[in-house]
Amino acid sequence: MTVSTTGTDFAREWEDWHREHEARLADPHGFLAVTGLHWLTDEPERFGDAPGAWSTGPDGVTVVLAEDEELVVDGRPVRGEHRFGVLPERGGVTARWGDAVIEVAKRGGYDVVRPRHPGHPLRTSYRGTPAFAPDPRWVAEGRYVAFDEPRPTAVGAAVEGLQHVYDAPGRVEFELDGRAFALTAFGGAAPGSLFVLFTDETSGVTTYAANRSLQVDPPGPDGTVRLDFNRATNLPCAYTDFATCPLPPAENHLPIAVEAGEKIPRERA
Template identity: 30%
Template sequence: MREDLMRWQAQRHAELSGPDSWLGMQGLFWLEPGVNQVGSGEHCGVRLPSGPDHLGDLIRDGERVYWQPLGDSARELQTDRFGSPATVDHENLAFFIVDREGRLAARVRDRNWAARQPFAGLSYFPAAAEWAIEAEWQVLTTPLAMEVPNVTGELKTVLVSHKAVFSVAGQRIELLPMSVGEHEVFFVFRDRTSGKETYGAGRFLKVSPAVDGKIRLDFNHAYNPPCAFTPFATCPLPPPENWLPFAVPAGEMKPRA
């Protein structure tokens, strides 16, 4: 367990200290229908922290977005709706389009962010075998349409067909997944450490799919959502069903200042 946890922690550090880290985000700009100017000028709807006054235009046509640099032809940009988005690069800056339930935004990143303030690293609770829990993976008799808010106040409807059921100190707990995929199950939760030792809006947990009606919830791998590192993320918040009535002193702690 310890070697696997150390590898995961090293991957987390590499992800957050690299050029494409969430710490390098410089802005999130919701696109209006039609032309959205991109550049460092005050008139630009997508404001870059540096570079030319007007770099080009993002043209929104319904659910499609085109990038037209000044003096060049336009090309369509793939959003992140079905995977990795297409990226537009300019020197150390990059931007791409995110789709949030039909609302489209340009997210701007500075890949040279660490030159200003290097990553301070992450803190963790000591590894604890008791927080690697084998839970029952139970089918809901009636699937639940769960309204999940994000940090911007928007709601997303998530259809839940299973729940993880386990006990802590004799107390029966049910945890609802945010998504269930072929390779992983994703949970968002908060507990009595939230806002104290851990990030106030809760933490994320990704685990392997269930096998033979059992699912392993290793809270030592609980981690901070992107919104713990940048105001330009749109993280889901834990639904009330996933507010645990006890502390989970395992996994990632608050980001270092």
């Protein structure tokens, strides 16, 4: 996507983007609707915000539903015992339970259940996330430098003791305020895109302390990239303790105050 950096066009494009971002965050089954983070073991366990008794083992996640309980998986009602199977790292599936969604996922090598209820007060009382006013000063033209081979990069997590491992395909090099910087990049959700996790001198002051996230469009044929820090966002852990978000690699701290993007959520103020 081409972003203008001229006056009102730049501000309007940012406002449109932020409005869409806020709508996704406040989705009835988004992260603001999560009511619990349940770590599964080989001992079946029931949770107050989900049906059934849940467990995991070599064959993956299993739920055993009581006679009066039902889940809808892949559009099909299931009763009794249901096996979700072995889930890939950072993968997951969802099941419907009334107006709720039950997320079954693997994070940091552990199987978890994370129910999402639209009526959760964190979602219904959400008033939006404060952000810095958009400023073209925080748009940088940079260069993507691919590593010879993707580098497995271990990072911490919002949950103490948990670790994530991402393959870093390269880094992005750029300048801000006349100073040169580089950030280790991970593969983004869209083909060819990147995302970076970082902190800076605003972290823990005006922005969320643990991490900030920035999506980067696919590099051009010559490796050029555009980093618009006005679009730096919070990860789910900025809003809820029921998230397992990754922390930035140690080298991804910028020793300047990047006064752009989303600020500390009101829920954490």
